[in-house]
Amino acid sequence: xxxxxxxxxxxxxxxxxxxxxxxxxxxxxxxxxxxxxxxxxxxxxxxxxxxxxxxxxxxxxxxxxxxxxxxxxxxxxxxxxxxxxxxxxxxxxxxxxxxxxxxxxxxxxxxxxx
Amino acid sequence: xxxxxxxxxxxxxxxxxxxxxxxxxxxxxxxxxxxxxxxxxxxxxxxxxxxxxxxxxxxxxxxxxxxxxxxxxxxxxxxxxxxxxxxxxxxxxxxxxxxxxxxxxxxxxxxxxxx
Numbered sequence: 500x501x502x503x504x505x506x507x508x509x510x511x512x513x514x515x516x517x518x519x520x521x522x523x524x525x526x527x528x529x530x531x532x533x534x535x536x537x538x539x540x541x542x543x544x545x546x547x548x549x550x551x552x553x554x555x556x557x558x559x560x561x562x563x564x565x566x567x568x569x570x571x572x573x574x575x576x577x578x579x580x581x582x583x584x585x586x587x588x589x590x591x592x593x594x595x596x597x598x599x600x601x602x603x604x605x606x607x608x609x610x611x612x613x
Numbered sequence: 614x615x616x617x618x619x620x621x622x623x624x625x626x627x628x629x630x631x632x633x634x635x636x637x638x639x640x641x642x643x644x645x646x647x648x649x650x651x652x653x654x655x656x657x658x659x660x661x662x663x664x665x666x667x668x669x670x671x672x673x674x675x676x677x678x679x680x681x682x683x684x685x686x687x688x689x690x691x692x693x694x695x696x697x698x699x700x701x702x703x704x705x706x707x708x709x710x711x712x713x714x715x716x717x718x719x720x721x722x723x724x725x726x727x728x
Contacts, residue, residue, distance in 0.1 A: 535717075542617070542703060542719030543656075587654060600669055601717070603656040 501526045503592045505604040513612050518562075518577040520607045522590030525571060531593040532573045533601070534564055538586045546588075549573065560584070585611045616640050619704050619720040626694060627728055633690045634723045636704030644668075645687035646717065647679060648703040656703070662687055691725075699727045 506521040524530060531550045535543040547558025554566040564575045573590060590604040617638045626632055638645065646669075647659040660679040661669035667679070676692045691698060704720040 537654075540721070542705075542721045543717070544719070545716045548716070589656065600658055600661075606654045606656075 501530065501592050501602050503590050503602055503604040505588075505590050505607045507607050508605065509608045509610065511610040511612060512580045514582055515579050518575070518580045518584065518609065520575040520588050520590075520609065522573045522575065522604060523571050524573060524590070524592045526592060532564075532566060533591040534558065534562070534573075534575050535589045535591060535603075536586050537589065537606075543589065546575070580609075580611045582611050582613065585609055617704055617706055617718050617720040619702075619723045621723060622721065623724050623726075625726045625728065628694055628696060630694050631690070631692045632694060632725070633688055634702055634704075634725070635686070635688045636720060637686050638704075638706040638718070639685065640706055640708070640718060642706040642708045642718070643684050644707045644709060645681065645684075646705040646707075647687065647689050648705060648719075650701040650703060650722070652700070660687075660689075694725075694727045696727050699725055701725070 502525045504523045512518055529551055533548045534546040536546050537543045546562050547556045547564055549556045549566045557563045562575055562577045564573050566573050588607045588609055591601045619636050624632055644663045646661045648656050649659055650656045659671055659673050662681040665681045678690045681687045701722040701724045703722045705717040707717050
């Protein structure tokens with residue numbers, strides 16, 4: 500079975516400092532992995548995705564993530580946090596090789612302090 | 614233009630009532646979904662339709678019945694509402710299988726409160 504674990508429920512950074520949101524996954528096959536962001540009272544928006552191409556994936560708003568098979572990780576990073584980055588972030592793994600089912604992590608709340 | 618729109622955005626109702634949430638997408642997608650987000654922000658898929666055909670039906674009480682009159686619409690009807698049904702319900706869409714397209718487009722959610 501596929502699963503995803505976000506290692507921090509809450510991360511707090513100062514504006515202008517780096518962001519690291521950690522995600523580990525478990526999959527019996529080569530997974531597709533995604534990061535979604537949810538701003539307050541809004542729907543989720545795709546930040547970036549990994550689908551077995553380059554292991555370093557660049558997304559919107561300066562975010563990137565690196566797929567590390569040996570560590571079963573897909574951590575999300577950004578060099579410099581902006582106030583507008585404050586939101587809930589979800590790491591997502593594909594549920595199986597041939598369906599549209601996605602498995603969502605528990606979410607990480609990113610707080611950005613001025 | 615809102616790509617995926619849900620109505621109503623907020624819904625407060627009594628236990629035992631029946632309610633519906635409507636969803637429409639103007640992206641031309643052929644696959645639509647309903648997700649439930651609980652109070653801990655955990656998201657879980659409930660249903661998925663592809664070209665009006667039900668393709669994913671998770672372990673959801675049969676009080677929940679999705680209906681897709683056409684590719685652009687996926688409505689959710691809930692009978693005999695219970696306290697535990699209180700959650701935010703998200704509609705989403707994609708073109709084809711999510712694994713091929715890599716992106717779900719979400720609505721802004723419908724917050725259901727059952728008293």
